[in-house]
Amino acid sequence: MHITDGAVSALDRSTQRERGYRMAKAGAGISISDLCFGYPGGSFELRIPRLSVTGGRRVAIMGPSGCGKTTLVNLISGISVPGAGRIDVGGDAVSLMSDSARRDFRISNIGFIFQEFELIDYLSVEENILLPYLVNDSIALTRTVREAARSLAESVGLSHLLARSVRKLSQGERQRVAVSRALITKPRLLIADEPTANLDAENARTIMELIGEMLEEQHATFLMITHEHGFLEGFDSVIDLPALSAGRRG
């Protein structure tokens, strides 16, 4: 399915305005073909001949540092643009979109959980959960969205902390804010970049359980970069990035 940039952008905006906060959507499938990416002036190059992820699946991306895991999720989410090849997410050709269309696509379809959660320390818990709405004028911050934020906070046990500054939260509470923020837009694709990397075993297990529970409700496709083999049993498949890249050569 080919959709022009303008069409995607217009479709998303009109849908947002007309329907307001979306109901849960089906997970977005990912399809990559003949991908080639390199940083200007750098020697690093990521090449993926073919990759396909079925919508709603949970996929772990593994590989040593510097092999291109973060680059791959940046390309899938439209933060970076490939030099060659094609990336489709949920049937939309992300790699062919304009900057603003990719941004709109990201807002509407992708949620992020970062390695150190990257909460905005001068905002409250509620404002952090609502951050995607606060930094994007293209999506409406309606009462329904606020209620959804409170509902998410309640489901992760943060409803009594909504007005508190995130600076005053424990590590466990910060994780839950990060997960809630990633899911507030009801994304079709949830991307987590080593969310357990800096956590102790208990906190790491807790956040993985939390993400698992939330995904049960939202049916989003889940991509997670990880080095932890202990969590792999919760995933439907594992992408060994160096092997995937080598497969091209072999």
Add this chain to the structure above:
Amino acid sequence: MRALLLSWRYICAHRAKSGILLVCLTITIFLPLAVHVMIGHYEQELMARARSTPLVVGAKGNRYDLVLKSLYFTAENPEPISMRVVESIRDTGWAGVLPLHVVYTARGYPIVGTVLEYFSFRGLQTAEGTLPLRIGDAVLGAEVARELGLKPQDRIITDQTSLYDLAAVYPLKMRVAGVLAPAGSADDHAVFVDVRTAWIIEGIGHGHIDLASTEDASLILDADDQAIIGSPAVTAYTEITPSDMASFHFHGDPSQYPLTSAIVLPKNPKSATLLKGRFSVTREERLRVPVDVVSEIMRLVVRIRRFFDAAFVVICCVTGLFLVLVVLLSLRLRKREMETMFKMGCSRSTVVRLLVCELGILTAVSVVLAGVLLLGLLLSAPSVVRLM
């Protein structure tokens, strides 16, 4: 609204940084305005007094000293003129004359020796007590009374002119006859006495025991039918009391008694022109038009104001560069925060809008603060100008 919310939250969370920026911006806005207000007020006050004083007669010399001394009782003492000048102007019938003797001080405040007509000319009224109706009386300007905590019937002593001059006249203790109501002018900061009292302070007049009736022979140096010459043992009174007031007398030719200057009040423009013509040919005195002299001074002030204006433009530029530096450093410090927002779909224009909003809020608050300060300055400008 969302950008405003985020900006406001950031400002509140970083109070120290925001506070420093706020102070810098407020000062940058306030300072040039304050200088303009103060100079404007100063000019207004100087010019108002100058406009209300038609002419001043004084010795040939520095016109600025003469006018500033005659109007505001400040500046160096100009060369004195004699009472003869006052009498000669009176004799023409073209103008009224108010003699001024402004040489000495009492507790740091200028003593203005003049006549009662001066008070009606300046519209001065007493808040307490009376005007200086007799020699030895002093009437205090409102600020002098307030600063020194004096009231009618208190005493005020003139300052010693020279600590090492043994021949100098002793300080005179004066009775406070009254306190003037605040006038908002230089009169609030002066001590007024009758011009004869000023001459007594100068040593031209004095009071001592009556040598004609004294039985103490050591006080008489020589005596004949015409005069009695007192010996050095005769001591002058240092206070003028009702009982010895009659003993006070003056020596020398009254027409030669010194004055600092005199305010000349021509009866009409023709009289003023005639007087100006007469004084333009005398060698020793000059008739000055205060408004012209003060305007000359103000032209100098305006030049200084231009210099200040140029300095403030430079300060504004420096503050602007400082703000740019702060924004750039802030961007570097907030790189991860911006990246997070960008990944969530925030556009670069939104990031710029956030920064603009932050600076906008700080600038708006600074403008309000500068406005409040300026309002305070406007309300207190008269007293601040007088303090200057």
